[in-house]
Amino acid sequence: MRDNQSRPDLFEELARVGKALGNGKRLELIDLLAQGARGVVELAREAGLTVTTTSAHLQTLKHAGLVTGNRDGTTIRYRIASGGVAALYSQLLEVAATQLADVDIAARRYLGPEDTEAIDRTELLRRVRAGEAIVVDVRPAMEFTAGHIPGALSIPLDELRSRLDELPSELEVVAYCRGIYCTFSHDAVRLLTATGRRAVRLADGILEWQVAGNPVTTDEATH
Amino acid sequence: MRDNQSRPDLFEELARVGKALGNGKRLELIDLLAQGARGVVELAREAGLTVTTTSAHLQTLKHAGLVTGNRDGTTIRYRIASGGVAALYSQLLEVAATQLADVDIAARRYLGPEDTEAIDRTELLRRVRAGEAIVVDVRPAMEFTAGHIPGALSIPLDELRSRLDELPSELEVVAYCRGIYCTFSHDAVRLLTATGRRAVRLADGILEWQVAGNPVTTDEATH
DNA sequence: CTCCAGTTCCCGTGTTCCTTGGAATACTGT
């Protein structure tokens, strides 16, 4: 028997990654960081947490190897440690979505009524190649520059109502945002269809897009 | 603002999956269940836990949607809830292996010295197709019947020393077992090379094999 | 109907985790 102690030790180490994923606030932080690098104060504001709590969670995530922090001037920009982490988070979302009824209930409540039409990634590509549709990224501009679908137009949800004239009226709009549990694209499609446009949303988002191996355009304006 | 409460609620639900992965004993149970269905007492024995503790952990996993239990006569056979759960666990292992130095240290201690040659899945297929090698499954027989690499020969590690004559002496042996953190194939290769045979091991195991989408043969002898 | 192995529920104890406020540290720009 080699089971002196090394086997439990190994699994306890592995569990550190699981523990890091075992807190809703930390998942929110991962969700945000998957969209691009951010500092602690910005993360705290976006996640609705105090700065100290956010910092503590980031330390936990860092210790679990899920995020890394690089100094950039006066702030430390945290980011996802690797593409594998994004894949891990995406897979967790999929398992939760398919196996847990309570997640479905909570998701429905958060995302709102199912009044918007959704298409998948291959259908998006087909419609764009056929010249039928234009892809619009409705996330905040900073997340667009950090990485977006090639050829997409950036119109943050905040500005969508005032920038409707930038959309060619003869084309259908395919709106996308962060991922499967992001409300931006739902709200964008509601707003667009309310103005009489043809609009659908990508069923998931940039997270699943890049985890699936699709190309991503980066505006390398990183200071 | 729709951020009344639904967003934190959603992520707290999602975190239930992470919490379930945040305990070494539960990861061991998932690791075992990924190899085939088992009852509580069997799991408790294999994981070195009391039955009550094992049962409690299984309830946690079930509540998180990671395992399911079907009654089979007097026992309840637990199994992985879906292929997505296996993919999630596999991805967690990969992230932990690539991001955490402490995991490497613990793995080295558990797996023993790096004195065995490893090949990857495509190289295994190449050698088998070329008629150079025979694939040997060194896991317990029950796990072999639950699913194995097509064409593999089942010789559990326990019986390997006494069944050496079943191996064609002119072929190289490729031993495989559960996954990246399983000792069976390491020990098998050590034993085989000590007897003068040419033997290598698959770098990972059946878990990664099936998550990658490779075919698996099942001896449908399920009760 | 009654035994029985397998399994789960209940509960008390010890441990770990989450959150927050206040203080300390690190770095930038002037």
Next chain:
DNA sequence: ACAGTATTCCAAGGAACACGGGAACTGGAG
């Protein structure tokens, strides 16, 4: 060197979790 901002460290109260023992429950076999 100094002011100012961003970030982390420290300590403590409260909440949640892990574990084991004993009792209760379930379905199948006799």
